[in-house]
Amino acid sequence: MLNQVVLVGRLTQDPTVEETEGGHKRTVVNVAVNRGFKNADGIYETDFIRCILWNAIAENTTTYCHKGDVIGVKGRIQTSSYEKDGETKYAIDIIAEKVTFLSSKRADEE
Numbered sequence: 001m002l003n004q005v006v007l008v009g010r011l012t013q014d015p016t017v018e019e020t021e022g023g024h025k026r027t028v029v030n031v032a033v034n035r036g037f038k039n040a041d042g043i044y045e046t047d048f049i050r051c052i053l054w055n056a057i058a059e060n061t062t063t064y065c066h067k068g069d070v071i072g073v074k075g076r077i078q079t080s081s082y083e084k085d086g087e088t089k090y091a092i093d094i095i096a097e098k099v100t101f102l103s104s105k106r107a108d109e110e
């Protein structure tokens with residue numbers, strides 16, 4: 001079986017690291033990824049994909065990346081469920097195994 005995802009997109013906010021009760025570092029980011037085709041109105045739509053980064057990957061991304069920077073994420077899909085208002089909700093996340101810093105928005109503006 002294979003569960004592997006590769007994304008390239010822009011960070012939608014500045015990453016911030018938090019520490020779990022177990023002492024692990026964690027960062028949750030949303031990556032904006034443009035679709036490779038235009039919709040009926042001639043516009044490229046964008047998907048906003050939630051990625052969870054752990055430990056050194058989380059710390060490095062928080063240190064070196066900011067909103068608007070382009071990153072590459074290699075990881076795996078993880079599903080989960082939870083109860084809200086008596087209804088079961090489902091979530092899909094990308095658990096990052098590697099993050100590559102591709103370009104800085106500040107460098108693009110220069």
